[in-house]
Amino acid sequence: MPTLDQRLADIKLLMRYAVPPDDLAKATALVEKHGTDSVGLNIFHAFYSYLPEGREDAITVLRLLDRRQGTFLICATTGLADYLYLATGEQAEFLGLFSEGIWEDEVLAFFNLENREAFLKKYGDLSTFPVYVPAHLHTDLCPFCHVADGETHTLGCPVEICPWCGGQLTSCGCRFTLLGKTDLKNDSQLEELLMLLNKKGRLPFSAEEHRPAYPITPLDLQ
Template sequence: MPTLNQQLIDIKLLMQYAVPPADLATATAFVEKHGTDSVSLHIFHAFYSYLPEGLEDTITMLRLLERRRGTFLLCASTTLSDYLYLATSEQAEFLGPLAEGIWEEEVLNFFNLENREAFLKKYTNLASFPVYVPAHLHHDLCSFCHVTNGEIHTLGCPAEICPWCGGQLTSCACRFTLLGKADLTSEGQLEELLALLNKKGRRPFSAEEHRPTYPFTPLDLE
């Protein structure tokens, strides 16, 4: 996966062809404001990558609609419309225009929304929802996988605590010892590890206990 700086460079290049020249300076400043946040950078990259040829548009605001288990439902407002994105620290998926709502039952169920009509009713007044603040600036979220207090880390998150030794799960040797492997290279091995973790009892994220131990932003790992 490219670093945040590489993503930022790629986005700025895409913007040269997607943003009206008169709006480029403002649009660039807005992207740079989110330059240390992987969630919003994935959205910017997705938006400016897939604009139809010949169409110029600019993201002017991001609003947070829902957040659960490290997954964000965000609305990107542009000079032309409002668009829905499902985003994590790993990727962003375009869901469609806000005005059309969400059709995917899996997404609706994940955020405890009964149906598309319930979504449209809840988000009628977009201005009532908060402007998105980069995830790593929320001290109640994991700096890396963005789960909140009481939620289980995404498997592979460097902030997850090993339930066997109390060390850093991605750095200690417990997983190799328990599986009798020198390394984990297959999906089956990861599923076996996950089963062992669940049986032992995974340590949920605690902002008070875990966050101060690790770097404040993913940039510290680059």
């Protein structure tokens, strides 16, 4: 993964070729607002490296339609149209035109939508959905994998607590002891670990315990 600074620099380079010159200053300011937001930067990168209409365009606003388990459903409004993106801190995927809704059954099911018509009904009026605020600024989300309070972390998130030893799951030795291996190399080992974890019971993200800024202690109220 490139650093956020590298990502930002890459996007700005792409924008020189993708954005109409008159819109460049405003479009750049919006990207810079998301300079420390991996989710937002992934969307900008996806858009400016693949312009959906194949001609100069710029994102003017991002709106948050839904989010679940650290995955964000975001609408990018541009000079030409509104587009749907599915984004995490790792990557962003272009889903198509907002006006046509979501076609992929898997994505519809993930957001509890029965079908494409259900999407179009729920998201009929784009203006009623909030402007997307960078995920890491939300104190109720895991600062690393962006799941919400009470949700299970994305496997590999360094904030997840090990249910066996109470340490940091990504750095404690429990996984090696449990699997009888000195390192984890392949997917089947990870799957085995995931199975053991689910059997034991994974510890969900707790905003109160893991976000120092989240709880208002009685002292703060005095």
